[in-house]
Amino acid sequence: MNLVGNWSYPTSMKFGAGRISELAEACKSLGMKRPLLVTDKGLAPLPITAQALDILEAAGLGRGLFAEVDPNPSELNLAAGVAAYKAGGHDGVIAFGGGSGLDLGKMVAFHAGQTRPIWDFEDVGDWWTRADADAIAPIIAVPTTAGTGSEVGRASILTNSVTHEKKIIFHPKVLPSIVIADPELTVGMPGFITAGTGLDAFAHCVEAFSSPHYHPMSQGIALEGMRLVKDYLPRAFKDGTDIEARAHMMSAAAMGATAFQKGLGAIHALSHPIGAMYNTHHGTTNAVCMPAVLEFNAAEIADRFDMAAAYLGIEGGFKGFQSFVQDFNDSLGIPRKLSEMGVDDKQLDEMVRQALADPSCGGNPVELTEENTRQLFVDCI
Numbered sequence: 001m002n003l004v005g006n007w008s009y010p011t012s013m014k015f016g017a018g019r020i021s022e023l024a025e026a027c028k029s030l031g032m033k034r035p036l037l038v039t040d041k042g043l044a045p046l047p048i049t050a051q052a053l054d055i056l057e058a059a060g061l062g063r064g065l066f067a068e069v070d071p072n073p074s075e076l077n078l079a080a081g082v083a084a085y086k087a088g089g090h091d092g093v094i095a096f097g098g099g100s101g102l103d104l105g106k107m108v109a110f111h112a113g114q115t116r117p118i119w120d121f122e123d124v125g126d127w128w129t130r131a132d133a134d135a136i137a138p139i140i141a142v143p144t145t146a147g148t149g150s151e152v153g154r155a156s157i158l159t160n161s162v163t164h165e166k167k168i169i170f171h172p173k174v175l176p177s178i179v180i181a182d183p184e185l186t187v188g189m190p191g192f193i194t195a196g197t198g199l200d201a202f203a204h205c206v207e208a209f210s211s212p213h214y215h216p217m218s219q220g221i222a223l224e225g226m227r228l229v230k231d232y233l234p235r236a237f238k239d240g241t242d243i244e245a246r247a248h249m250m251s252a253a254a255m256g257a258t259a260f261q262k263g264l265g266a267i268h269a270l271s272h273p274i275g276a277m278y279n280t281h282h283g284t285t286n287a288v289c290m291p292a293v294l295e296f297n298a299a300e301i302a303d304r305f306d307m308a309a310a311y312l313g314i315e316g317g318f319k320g321f322q323s324f325v326q327d328f329n330d331s332l333g334i335p336r337k338l339s340e341m342g343v344d345d346k347q348l349d350e351m352v353r354q355a356l357a358d359p360s361c362g363g364n365p366v367e368l369t370e371e372n373t374r375q376l377f378v379d380c381i
Contacts, residue, residue: 010152010258015181015251017243020142023094024059026178030138032092034062036085038105039096040069048144048185052096052146064088066108069097072282073104074161075118081108085137092138095176098197099148102141106174109137110156113312123155123170123359131171137146141176144185146236147197147248147283149204149257151179159276165354166272181254183246184208190242191237192284195332198233198249200283202226203267203290204256209308210301211263211363218262225255227312230328237332263363266293266355270376278343287334288341291326292379296372300365338381344381352377 014022043049044067053063066084069077085093095105097255111118113135115325120130120141141151146230150156155170205225208218228248235245270293271285275357289334298318306317314320326336335341352374355361 004227010254011175011177011179011320012182013152013179013254017184017273018181019148019180019182020052021055021184023140023142023180024056024061025182026092026140027061027092028059030140030177031093032061032138034064034088034090034093034096035140035264036064036066036088036090036108037094037096038066038069038081038108039101040071040098041067043067043097043101043144046188049096050189052094052142064090069104071100072159072166072279074159075307076161077104078107078111078118078158082112085112092140094140094142095151096142096144098143098145099150099157102143102148102150103158106141106150106176107156107158107169108168109139110171110174112137114285118158119160119167121169121171123168124166128171133171133173136171136173139174139176141178141179142185143181143250143253145189145193145197146198146246146253149201149253149255151176151181151257152254153257156274164276166276168359181245181250183250186246186250187241187243189240191240192333194237194240195233195283195334196284196287197231197253198236198283199254199287199332199334200314200327201249201253202229202233203283203286204260204264205229205252206290206294207265207267207363208256208259208262208306210265210297210365212300212365213263213363215258215262218259222259222262223308223311225252225259226308228252228255230312234331251305264360265364266361266368266376268295268360269358269364269368269373270380271357272358272360273351274338274343276354277347277351278341280338280341280343284334285338285343287329288338289380291322291329292376294322294325296376316336343381345378348374348377
């Protein structure tokens, strides 16, 4: 084991019910006078978005809004967002929503001041150093789901509209300067989104805990994140107004994204090409892939999950944990196979190619090859 790592942890966070009321104050503390709120098409007409815009307008900050964000945002959405940012004379971004709104908002703030194509900043080696760091606009993140954890991330995922590949764009300054984590904003999430996003947080924690890299702080965070999802996702799913459960799930989402600095793995390596090609919900796709990946990694992770199971109150060690995961999925209405989500094997060769090129591969405890990755896809479909 190589006892070396580069570590960073979440940014300034304002956590708690009702904290959205502090949005204007947060903007002013970062010098924003004309922020652009970036969210997705589904959230734009909802009361929580109007509430945020009203708070900004009342403070003399305008009500700039960009909502042309697809569920799997692309460079086309980004170009439109950057154009809106420049046309409106904006000086900062409020990334508002679930993974798509957060990811694209962060990228608008990042790319508005750059001169190179966005793909020049893919998370490959030190490509992030190509960016003009001083030209990155300030970012405030306001999550409205509890899953992706993008509010505490230093990267975003964009789908290349030409090649249908998901790409990770990374820069340390993409980490939002302030996060407003208000669980009241998640109360209106429908059950299937509550389940899918919550299981995304769970997948982040499971993969971080499985990763062979050395990062004991993230290891501990991943373990407690799993416990929060296990204990509180069923409550949030059953009763969307359960603010205690919503709050703990919002914490678990941020914990998952903090923990996966230790690494992700095959679940995400499979999920990214599936989402890019079939436009499936990311967290739900992760959940469908998880049982097969746990079995695939069993020889390398069984001992550590024996310990995790004991902490989580699950009997039977690793085998018990595997059974729990499938039962947990079933209880939340998650399909057992990707075929139930419209995925087939017609593009299997391309999915395998993209999975093996995904940065998540590096954190899987068992090396992914063309043969075993193909079999994993087959097992999941």
